[in-house]
Amino acid sequence: MATEPVTDRREGELALADNPDDMRPDGHVVFIGRIRSKWRQRSECPKNMRAAREAGEPASVLVDPPYRAGLAGLQRASHVVLLTWLDRAQRDLIVQKPRQAVEASGVFALRSPVRPNPIGLHVVRLLRLDIAAGTLELEAIDVLDGTPLLDIKPYLPSVDSIPEAAMAGGRS
Amino acid sequence: MATEPVTDRREGELALADNPDDMRPDGHVVFIGRIRSKWRQRSECPKNMRAAREAGEPASVLVDPPYRAGLAGLQRASHVVLLTWLDRAQRDLIVQKPRQAVEASGVFALRSPVRPNPIGLHVVRLLRLDIAAGTLELEAIDVLDGTPLLDIKPYLPSVDSIPEAAMAGGRS
Numbered sequence: 001m002a003t004e005p006v007t008d009r010r011e012g013e014l015a016l017a018d019n020p021d022d023m024r025p026d027g028h029v030v031f032i033g034r035i036r037s038k039w040r041q042r043s044e045c046p047k048n049m050r051a052a053r054e055a056g057e058p059a060s061v062l063v064d065p066p067y068r069a070g071l072a073g074l075q076r077a078s079h080v081v082l083l084t085w086l087d088r089a090q091r092d093l094i095v096q097k098p099r100q101a102v103e104a105s106g107v108f109a110l111r112s113p114v115r116p117n118p119i120g121l122h123v124v125r126l127l128r129l130d131i132a133a134g135t136l137e138l139e140a141i142d143v144l145d146g147t148p149l150l151d152i153k154p155y156l157p158s159v160d161s162i163p164e165a166a167m168a169g170g171r172s
Numbered sequence: 173m174a175t176e177p178v179t180d181r182r183e184g185e186l187a188l189a190d191n192p193d194d195m196r197p198d199g200h201v202v203f204i205g206r207i208r209s210k211w212r213q214r215s216e217c218p219k220n221m222r223a224a225r226e227a228g229e230p231a232s233v234l235v236d237p238p239y240r241a242g243l244a245g246l247q248r249a250s251h252v253v254l255l256t257w258l259d260r261a262q263r264d265l266i267v268q269k270p271r272q273a274v275e276a277s278g279v280f281a282l283r284s285p286v287r288p289n290p291i292g293l294h295v296v297r298l299l300r301l302d303i304a305a306g307t308l309e310l311e312a313i314d315v316l317d318g319t320p321l322l323d324i325k326p327y328l329p330s331v332d333s334i335p336e337a338a339m340a341g342g343r344s
Binding site for chain 1: 186188189190192195197198199200201202203204220221222238239241242243244245246248249250251252253255257259266267276277278279280281282283287288289291293295297303320322323324325326327328329330331332333334335336337338339340341
């Protein structure tokens, strides 16, 4: 979906010459469901999964009927990775200055929703799964209500958990 | 890219009535770079990041020129999440039987490259970053040489690392 360009660019921010929103597609995504959350406005939406867990508001996923058969076996997972399509974010800000940050950063050093391909990555605890109804109840989520879903993957600590990883001088 | 349907469907496998490859797009992706790996054939490509790390073959990412400014600040990260577009995988197998598995599973309980939206998720150690050249040297990778890149995110243990997560009765 095309979005209005944000006009209040902050100091040090840099836009791409070509907005990916208007570029020739290299591939296409299909929405397989939607996130249901309490968050209706950007201002109230937690900025990351840590803040979402702290807010203590459960959320859910509704998977569209054709894709529900793909949930078989997921009841064995304690946590899942959700990939979402952040359809309300612009795509052309390659260097950004988050509101609290001292200086601007490249988009690939940030978890901002504003990115060339606006794919959100969320590691969430799975509380309950109803395959027939296509619902996953989640401990928490950090996206707006109605955000489209692209994929669900089981979270596997052997490949996904790196406790000793570090972001020097930044958020850990 | 359209792919040839795999004809040797295994026992218990189930295809979607509508192949996402042929469906109306809900959104589009742009490729921001490519993975360079030693893996040229599916048969030799590690099946997951654990196997890739064990193989001990470094790999790299080449980011296209317009997107290189987005790498600023990433030198602070020890690990990154790469999202790739697995363009050689079919998209319509909703229930699959991996070669070693006893029974078929829903795609969302598997990390198979075959999925409605063929987005690969890889947590990798970053060995070296050259922003001007657009190169990231990686410890290892589990995708074929030339695989398109969609996104790079800093790996943040506070939101991404869940050592106690479990996949009951399955791979951990």
